[in-house]
Amino acid sequence: MKTHSTLTRKLLLIACLGASATGAQAAEDYSSFLRPAEIPQPDNNRITSARVELGKMLFFDPRLSGSNWISCGTCHNPTLGWSDGLPTAIGHDMQVLKRATPTILNTAYQPLQFWDGRARTLEEQAIGPIKAAGEMNQDMDELIKELSALKGYRDAFEDAYPGEGITENTIAKALATYERTIVSTESPFDRWVKGETHAMSKEAQEGFEVFLGKGRCVLCHSGFNFTDNGFHNLGLKNDDDPGRYGIRKIKILKGAFKTPTLRDVALTAPYMHNGAYKTLEEVVDHYDRGGDTKDNLSPNMQPLHLSASEKASLVAFMKALTGEPAPVSLPRLPTE
């Protein structure tokens, strides 16, 4: 590893933020910016190839929706950073919804799902949009009947979950398993952390300094997934969405939303929970202003007074968090 002088000291400092209370070695925590070797998975739904294949079939099958027209992959499109490129999602019957489609990249590492964190597991999350009237508008009993009529699905469920049948539970488990495999690839930043001096441009390296220091970004975008998995009101204009407050009636949570990952962030425009900004430059300007609406603003927000050069370097750094997307093969869906 090359010596990054000041930056190294800051890295070590930030790494210590993730250290155990008993005080782990800073050297060990230096790798906390890299993806953990193991994908978190529950004991009652371990990842197997049969479960991933089944989950992928379900994920890309539009018959999971009431209209038989919208699949999970319609909004979580792998060619658009596992999102949809829209400011806010479009659901059943072309309804424009209030919130942006979040990327599902690295959701395996998130303790709470959805912008407001209302689901505690990926299994719980996976079923939510299928049943939601505004999203996929599907009747679960009807879906189970439709899937059970197809031998291809009966066999795939039996391979994945022997003896458990086609149920809401096994549909949820298969979808969650597939989602757990959607993880970020190595980015220029990762290679730079591992010691490839030129993997990240000088401008991006300067941006990392701003990210850790003057920009205050790391207060919320921390750890390998560049999120604290927390909830913050960022002071967006013209936004009356209660956010996390709908789940927990605590004042600070009014208008607060989950900190999204910054992995592959260059692929997931527009940005923010309501898709308010088209570019990362606009996002940086928002933070530089310290937010717009000050009512119940996160106390972590404040005007930053960044120079044009610092803003540009910050954007360059965020772009360096984007890796080459893993190739995705589409499944052949059962027709009989």
Place this chain on the structure above:
Amino acid sequence: MHKSSRQKLLRIAAIATALLAASVAQAAEVVVDQLNKTFVIEGNKVEAISINVGDTLRFRNDDPFFHNIFSLSDLKTFDLGSFPQGQSKTVTFDKAGTVEVECAIHPEMYMEVTVK
């Protein structure tokens, strides 16, 4: 007032004062640090603690960002608001039972307080 009655009252007052003093002496204050987005007592991460009725927990933020400790438990509902590094806030637990304590900003921070 009759002398014996006055002496009796004084004795009761003395006993009450002693009991109060004993009670005050027994009530403890426990410092709970917020460090690395965990609850920490004397350097050890804790997810459950046991205290006595009347004890106080002092929540102290040692992280370089804000925390917001709260509970929506029936036994003790409170919202300490957000506070930065170096500041602390206290809660006294005056009834026996179980209280779930969390950070609103960082919901992974969870601690169960058993009050005996």
